[in-house]
Amino acid sequence: MSVSTPEPLGSPDTPGYVDLALYDADEQELVSRALADATLKLPGWVPREGNTEVVLIESLALIVGELVYAINRVPATVLEGVLALYGLQRDPGKPTTGRVRFTLSDMLGHMIPAGTRLRATVAATGETVDLETVEPLEVLFGATSGEVDVTGVEVGDAGNGIAAGTVLELVDAVPYVDRVELVTALAGGADPEPDDAYYGRGSALLSRLVSTLVLPSHFTAAALAHTSVKRAMTIDLYDPGQAGNPGDHQGHVTVAVADANGNPLSSSVKNEVEASLTAKALAGLRVHVVDPTITTVDVTVTITVTGTDTAGVQTAVADAIRGYLSPSTWAWGGTVHRNELISLIDRVEGVGRVVDITTPAGDVALAGVAPLAQAGTVTVNVQAGA
Template identity: 40%
Template sequence: MTTEFSEPQDIPELESLNLLEFGGEQDLVSTAIQHAQNALPEWTPRDSSTEVVLLESLALILGVEALALQSVGEEVTEQLMGLYGVTRHDGFNTEGQICFQVNGTEPLTVIPAGTRVRYEIEETDETVDFLTTEDATIVTAETLFGYAAIEAEDSGIEGNGIPVGTVLELVDTNILVDEVTISQATYGGESEESDESFRSRASAALSRMSNSLVIPDNFTAAMLMDPRVGRAMTLDIYNPSGTPKTPAPGHVTVAVADQFGEPLNAEVLADLQEVINRQALASLQVHLIAPTYTPVNIAVTVKRSLNSTVEEAKAAVISALTEWLSPATWEWVSKVDKNQITARVIGLPEITALDSTPADIALTGDAPLARAGTITVTVSN
């Protein structure tokens, strides 16, 4: 994927201690002085007095201790969850392919794996280093071009999407190479998992302390413990191959998707199927399926505010509805409620009134997720 590792939506929040909510050293001093004045009305604080200096000194000590203690919770959580097999996802390194153009001064040119090339991001002046993962062998009597797969040295999204033809810097000196260019657009980089996402998966793990999966929430939590899964919903006593809407005792079906609500590939689904089969009760037959995606087309007529243009009003409505109708955050409900459409549109600062809105829109299929389709906005003023 080419976006940041996001926080899963379907798991309970893990509460964390925030000692910094009480403020810094100056806030501690102010609170202590206020308490002293309340307890000793005759006392008047003066700068550089013994009492104030002592309070300030104590606040400096407590401020450092609070910062140190604040980091302890995160470290303990990470170490503890490692005992349950939940570790922070390191992200993925960007991949791609480059083309070496040589000068032909040697009949055979071999550019070894591990050769370093560099891409400079013009907007930020940052650089991304790539290493070749295979040799590039060029018989110059036949061609002056050779190709090699590359992988970014570090994980992250910065190297994604470099277009074909982009010239790279050859960091490792090689007098036989004239130019290095991208021959396959780079892809697949993903940043290290955020603290929020890791805590969410930790919460999912702690919500099911039994090794056996029994109740529906167990199956959902088990899938959300895997960093490849971001959305999960369990359909109890349901067989996707059976008669629709007919209870199927002994069957449990779990719909899974990635962090962005998109379908998982067949290889990942097969691996997850093995994992969940090992944990489920032997008497249960567990099915993994993809959600059912429904493109939702919406047409609304609105009145814009006086300080907004027609284009600004349209853009605001389209943006709000597109964000809402996202597989990454849709709440598995089987209906796009017209009242919800109204609430999201009428609350925009660019809109003063909603003249028309569609009726409720049904989402069919197992584990429904909405996806924004064509959104048509007519501005009537």
């Protein structure tokens, strides 16, 4: 593995990023090393262009070179993925913008379409910059000119500074246009953020990350890091040992934890989680770990069936209800709404319509500060007829 010296970053205040090249040999170097090794191991052998051995070595070097290129892209790709998880995006750059005047060859009135392509030339370098109109330009009868905003076709700063009054080339064929010139100088274009600047910002972001738990989301993520915890929810400003509601207890945070099925964990596991969270919590915070509150909801529904497989549809409806009212998937909190159950059942294949839900008779408010729903007795009745 080779380590390259970092180039200067966009800001001197950003931490340095060291770019890693896992293996930096190119195809020619691979061929040279292979030929040198073969010459040592095969006394009297002289490599000649076109020899079978040389052709094989060159072909293998080409394949290995492509692998080297792919491998060397891994560190940057992984880093960009990590930075994306933290919401840091590369600046894509901006196109240059300005305003132009179209002068027409007659006074009959014409419409210049949006997206009409123009071309400016940078006098100092001879580089060309393509522009396009951002909206249609209507030149009324009796007028010979009109103005419209333009933007660069590609992002970049190459067009910045091209002065007002510069005559532009009309790339698209618009026969009634006599002349196009800039009314304002082109400005505002920016190149895409280069790797060194982007990675420098990434280094600055990662360098300020700490393991201290402060926000509710921090506690939830830290609890889920425990191998036994598969579901977790944090209730801020709440002490389960005191009377009151979430938000009443300053300096306290409570985390509800459960296994993959939404079931409570053992006391020993909860003690481990509580000790771990307490050790990482902001100084002064008191951490509590509790079980979720599971509310059992019985469902009795009457449906009609469109086909002949009545038993199969009944089973499918029951499975859909149990899957919906499951502690393993239920979103923490909320209410079991009767109308949502009706909608769920109505979407099951083979159900003609939902005749009635007798249980529950109305919406079911889930109990506790960390509530989960669980299906109880599920009864699916079938009414004859459509």
